[in-house]
Amino acid sequence: MTLLHVEHLDARHGLLQAVRGVTFEIAAAETLALVGANGAGKTTLLRTIAGAHKPAAGRILFDGADITATPAYARLRTGIALVPEGRRLFAGMTVKENLLVAGVHGRPGPWNIDTVIEAFPLIAQRLNSRAANLSGGEQQATAIGRALMTNPKLLLLDEVSLGLAPVAVEAVYRSLDLLIKGGATIVLVEQDIGRALRVATRVACMLEGRIILEGAAEDMTREQVTQAYFGLRRQATS
Amino acid sequence: MTWVNQLLNGVLLGGYYALLACGLSFMFGVMRIINLAHGDFAVLAACLIFLIADLTDISPFIALIAVLPIMAAIGWGLQRWMLERSLRAGALVPLLTTFGLAIVIENGLFEYFGADTRSLAPYIGDFAFDSWAITSNIYVGSLAVLIFAVAVVLLGGLKLFLTHTSLGREIRATAEDPDTAELVGINARAVYAIAAAIAVASAGLAGMFFAMRAVFTPYSGPEQLIFAFEAVVIGGIGSLSGTLIGGIVLGVAQTLGAQINPQGFFIAGHLVFLAVLAGRLTIAALQARGGVQRLFARRP
Numbered sequence: 001m002t003l004l005h006v007e008h009l010d011a012r013h014g015l016l017q018a019v020r021g022v023t024f025e026i027a028a029a030e031t032l033a034l035v036g037a038n039g040a041g042k043t044t045l046l047r048t049i050a051g052a053h054k055p056a057a058g059r060i061l062f063d064g065a066d067i068t069a070t071p072a073y074a075r076l077r078t079g080i081a082l083v084p085e086g087r088r089l090f091a092g093m094t095v096k097e098n099l100l101v102a103g104v105h106g107r108p109g110p111w112n113i114d115t116v117i118e119a120f121p122l123i124a125q126r127l128n129s130r131a132a133n134l135s136g137g138e139q140q141a142t143a144i145g146r147a148l149m150t151n152p153k154l155l156l157l158d159e160v161s162l163g164l165a166p167v168a169v170e171a172v173y174r175s176l177d178l179l180i181k182g183g184a185t186i187v188l189v190e191q192d193i194g195r196a197l198r199v200a201t202r203v204a205c206m207l208e209g210r211i212i213l214e215g216a217a218e219d220m221t222r223e224q225v226t227q228a229y230f231g232l233r234r235q236a237t238s
Numbered sequence: 239m240t241w242v243n244q245l246l247n248g249v250l251l252g253g254y255y256a257l258l259a260c261g262l263s264f265m266f267g268v269m270r271i272i273n274l275a276h277g278d279f280a281v282l283a284a285c286l287i288f289l290i291a292d293l294t295d296i297s298p299f300i301a302l303i304a305v306l307p308i309m310a311a312i313g314w315g316l317q318r319w320m321l322e323r324s325l326r327a328g329a330l331v332p333l334l335t336t337f338g339l340a341i342v343i344e345n346g347l348f349e350y351f352g353a354d355t356r357s358l359a360p361y362i363g364d365f366a367f368d369s370w371a372i373t374s375n376i377y378v379g380s381l382a383v384l385i386f387a388v389a390v391v392l393l394g395g396l397k398l399f400l401t402h403t404s405l406g407r408e409i410r411a412t413a414e415d416p417d418t419a420e421l422v423g424i425n426a427r428a429v430y431a432i433a434a435a436i437a438v439a440s441a442g443l444a445g446m447f448f449a450m451r452a453v454f455t456p457y458s459g460p461e462q463l464i465f466a467f468e469a470v471v472i473g474g475i476g477s478l479s480g481t482l483i484g485g486i487v488l489g490v491a492q493t494l495g496a497q498i499n500p501q502g503f504f505i506a507g508h509l510v511f512l513a514v515l516a517g518r519l520t521i522a523a524l525q526a527r528g529g530v531q532r533l534f535a536r537r538p
Contacts, residue, residue, distance in 0.1 A: 052421060072420040081421075088418040090411045101407040105423025150423060 009058035018044035020209035033200035041209040050082035079153030091132035109151025116145035137168025239375035248490030253386025256485030258444040259469035261437035267476030275340040277463030283442030284449035313438025347456030358449040468511040
């Protein structure tokens with residue numbers, strides 16, 4: 001069953017067109033990895049789906065409803081949560097407050113502070129610490145936990161491993177693996193192609209605002225994705 | 239003993255300044271807007287309470303119950319219909335908008351009420367002038383004590399509200415990062431409107447006490463704005479506990495200044511404000527250049 005349908009989506013930053021005619025779908029319980037070089041349009045695409053960036057053209061259908069004009073706060077209530085690039089935690093608030101503030105307007109579901117702590121043991125001891133005082137890994141775990149507190153149907157993760165120590169990346173991905181195995185629907189922006197192929201069920205590669213390669217992760221080789229990543233291969237496989 | 243008396247009365251006067259500055263500080267802390275009409279909102283509330291008390295002969299404290307929701311509604315509308323739109327044109331435009339609004343309020347009140355001085359003191363009887371003798375030489379005014387207590391309760395209550403309620407957390411989240419707040423389901427526009435409502439309602443509360451402890455005219459707002467602004471800057475912009483401290487510092491400076499010289503009341507407060515402002519700017523400049531250590535570091 002299709003959960004998200006993006007159709008001919010364009011998004012701009014002033015004169016710069018960051019996303020060009022992107023069309024794709026994601027079914028429930030799928031994990032789509034979006035890969036691509038810096039400036040390929042991945043972050044803008046995710047922010048446009050989450051409602052943080054207004055599209056210039058195209059449509060976004062979520063759970064059968066057209067949400068193209070729906071503001072970000074209302075999209076969250078329909079079940080879309082974004083973990084933004086750079087975490088964007090509320091630095092002056094504690095970890096617990098960051099989680100609680102997200103839980104207010106979310107959907108009912110299994111995620112609450114206890115289940116988030118269980119999924120992300122990294123933050124268990126830091127609940128009363130201010131977000132500004134956390135390590136990168138702890139901040140990322142809090143940011144994902146904050147999104148989960150809204151009990152999303154679709155989780156958008158933007159560069160969760162960016163700027164983290166390898167140990168922290170492993171810890172965050174261990175928790176993500178559990179989410180994926182639990183049937184979560186995820187769109188994941190990831191620079192590490194190997195990791196993207198490993199965790200995702202499908203992979204889409206973006207270049208200059210377009211999806212130029214898309215297909216099942218198990219059918220793709222690292223070389224194919226790398227070629228598309230650098231613009232050496234422009235034919236879509238699906 | 240006179241100095242102790244002055245010190246004590248300065249602290250209590252600081253309670254009034256803190257109460258007056260509360261809304262200004264809150265609005266800046268949440269929305270990054272300096273509301274130049276803040277003092278005029280206080281005077282507007284004072285005029286409304288005066289009108290109700292005069293027409294119905296009820297206590298100003300009861301009239302306040304009717305006026306506070308009106309002031310909150312004005313704050314909500316101010317944000318929705320004026321500040322929100324003016325913010326789209328840049329950070330300076332809201333400042334000019336509130337400046338213009340201040341002029342409109344002052345002249346609107348002048349048109350309706352005229353230039354006569356008024357006070358709510360006659361409507362609260364002896365309470366306006368009563369005092370308690372702590373010792374044979376030290377007296378505190380009962381109204382001043384009430385104002386100080388209300389300031390502590392309001393600022394403390396607001397702080398508890400911001401830290402212990404979900405709406406308070408939403409206000410803090412929106413104040414820090416409105417874009418990310420929207421991503422966790424918070425309607426930042428609604429939160430800003432609520433914050434403006436709280437700020438203007440608190441100006442209304444301060445306005446009632448202002449009118450009880452002094453006389454006012456439709457043009458008294460700008461002077462009150464200056465006191466509120468000074469208290470906010472001294473205590474740290476956006477900090478509620480700092481606002482209380484800033485108010486007390488300003489009040490003590492004024493009463494001690496008046497003790498030194500009868501004309502030193504205002505000038506002492508302004509001097510303390512300027513000294514704190516200069517100190518803050520110097521520290522900020524030093525931090526921007528790499529800190530105090532670097533300033534004194536030996537050059538190669």
